[in-house]
Amino acid sequence: MKKMHVLLALFLTLAAEAQTLSVTVGNVTYQFPASQTGDMIYADGAMLTIMDKVFSLSEIASMKVDDSIVADNTVNVSYSGTSASVTISGNVAQYLTVSQSGAHVSISQSDNVAEEITYVLSGTSTDGEFSISGSWKTTIELNGLNLTNKTPVYSGSAINIANSKRIQIVARKDTENTLSDCASGSQKACLYAKGQLQLQGNGTLNVVGNAKHGIKSASYVSIKNLTLNITSAASDGINCEEYMQMKSGTLTIGNVGDDCIQCDLGSTSSTGETIDHEDEDTGNVYFEGGTLNVAATAAAAKCVKAAGDIRVSDGTLVLYAMGAIDLTDPTDASTTAGFKADGNFVQHGGNVYIYVTGNAGRGITVDGTLTTAADNTGSLYVENKGAISSSSSGTSSSSAYFYTAQGLKAGNVQLNGGTVEVVTTGAASKGIKADEGNMSIAGGSITVSVQGTGAVNYSKKDAKGCAALNADGNLLISGGVVTLKSTGSGGKCINVDGTLTIEDGTLSAIATGSRFSSGSYSTSAKAVKCAGAMLISGGSVVASASSHEAIESKSTLDITGGYVYANSSDDAINSASHMTISGGYVMGNSTGNDGLDANGNLYIKGGNVVAVSARSPEVALDANTEKGYALYLSGGNVMAIGGLERGATISNGTAYQASSYSKGAWYGLFSGDGSLAFAVKVPSNSSMGTPMVVYTTGTAVLKSGVTGSGTSFWSENGYSNCSGGSTVTLSSYSSGSSGGGPGGHGGHGGW
Secondary structure, three states, rough: OOHHHHHHHHHHHHHHHOOOEEEEOOOOOEEEEHHOOOOOEEOOOOOEEEEEEEEEOOOEEEEEEEOOOOOOOEEEEEEOOEEEEEEEEEEHHHHHEEEEEEEEEEEOOOOOOOOEEEEEEEEEEEOEEEEEOOOOOOOEEEEEEEEEEEOOOOOOOOEEEEOOOEEEEOOOOOEEEEEEOOOOOOOOOEEEOOOEEEEEEEEEEEEOOOOOEEEEEEOOEEEEOOOEEEEEEEOOOEEEEEEEEEOOOOOEEOOOOOOOEEEOOOOOOOOOOOOOOOOOOOOEEEEEEEEEEEEOOOOEEEEEOOOOOEEEEEEEEEEOOOOOOOOOOHHOOOOOEEEEEEEEEEEOOEEEEEEEEEOOOOOEEEEEEEEOOOOOOOOEEEEEEEOOOOOOOOOOOOOEEOOOEEEEEEEEEEEEEHHHHHHOOOOOOOEEEOOOEEEEEEEOOOEEEEEOOEEEOOOOOOEEEEEEEOOOOOOEEEEEEEEEEEEOOEEEEEEOOEEEEEEEEEEEEEEEEOOOEEEEEEEOEEEEEEEEOOEEEEEEEEEOOOOOOOOOOOOOEEEOOOOOOOOOOOOOEEEOOOOEEEEEEEEEEOOOHHHHHOOOOEEEEEEEEEEEEEOOOOOOEEHHHHOOOOOOEEEEEEEEOOOEOOOOOOOOOEEEEEOOOOOOOOOOOOOOOEEEEEEEOOEOOEEEEOEEEEOOOOOOOOEOOOOOOOEEOOOOOOOOOOOEEEOOOOOEEOOOOOOOOOOOOOOOOOO
């Protein structure tokens, strides 16, 4: 009878003052606004129903009426030590079932709930958790929460969301929140969501994953505005499926046992990159803004790993790949990397900085195509100091392994825009590598420096040097500014297994290394080398090699346009087969061998050519006469310092020999009508050959001491606009079949 009087008094007060009725059961308080309660049913002297929420009077600890304000669709969970209090708004009370053990709180949402509920978590607990299940979109707001789970009562996670719908985790503005899970639990993550996980807010969230991942979603993960710090994790920092998207905010991940970020596939194959993320089963990772700072320190760990594509369109991304190589299976080792994509990688913007120190690590490794887009406004910087990892005494493919550091590695590489800079220092390292595919450069600024020495690949019984650009297939340069440098023994600026084509752009390639030799294995340092044919039709090419060929094709070499300058102590420009020049401006300067050397026929059909060789028996223009090949001059303008290959065939013009020339002086070759073909500064090589031979299709006029200005080329050793000067005496030059004219020789065919 006493409870009846108390209830009657509360009901009268609630109706009269239009306040809030709070009903407490254990540590859970249900708040019912007077404006919503309507009829409250008291039945059988034991049951009370308020807004369809049924209470047993025996469970009610207290009931009171006050003037508190209740926000609909909200649940507040306040942690304090080893306990927690839960406050539920009356309009959703009937849909929620709360289970609680100390500070371990589990809430089950009925499938009948028709609206999204917001859960606000606050306070501190040294042994608690928050678990929720249901089938409706949910928001969880963190309002100064410090939650550690030491006992896996429900899940072992700090926050566990068994809900396959969209879940928002919001760190309220200017709050700091920390989550830590149970080290002895079997949970998947410190923060786990079965559904789509949206991490956002203008506060800070710190996560410690003691058992496995820091954050895990069985669907996608997106980050916006939030400052998210995953300070440690036993496995991945963030692990998700479908895709991951970072829109803004700051994400910092370190001290993790595996990858910093890993995005898996929800099915068997990726659908590829999507713009609006409508198809969520991609395995893609998108960086669209914000700041990323991650460090992968575990063996073979990746900073960002995607089963699909990786796209960077904005933001500042700093990645440290520091993990050791995993040689559990030496025939298929796993290495650390900044980005690893099973699909493609594309950059449209943003600034990416990748620092690699793990042995044989990669800055970016992509199974598909790595692309810097034509609209790319960003930059990509990779510094790789990872040392080589190889068997030093292996002699057979079964026992030997060989893995080297690589800046950018992909099946195919397409550099179309933006700024790319790669620096590698490991032995036999590669700056940018197209692995079993092709490489193309159409725009942007590309700078690559490789500094390691050569090494022996015992598994392939071959010596390998560094390479700034290395393509297993073909390489096409059609634009951009490309600056390459190789300083180690046996290193190359460009090393192409297929065809090298240069159509436009600006290329500078400098190789300062010497020959690498170890036992019966050796490899030479060269600026530009391709195993297939080489075609240059435009652009500007400057190539310099200290010890070996500056430009070398192991097949044919054709130059039809552009500006080409090659400088070397060996052959400046060399081809293993025929060499043809029919256009452009070409200068080959050798201080110890031939200027231009073809191991087949050497054809000059047009263009403007300057070739400088060392003294006899070297010649400026050399063809492989020992094998029955010859030099053919049939067009263009030629200045050959060091003479011509013997037995040269000269047609459609006349060859002349200068009476003398001066080293370091400027000379201009004028046609009969006084127009300038080109002007060149004669090198000052101490071993420079004689004589100076000129060939033109008209009447040649050679002048020394020319002056003027205009477009410079040949590394500023040539000009297209000069005037003045003193006429040089020319005499007819003849290259016979037996000995030829002055400077002719037996022809060594290109050493």
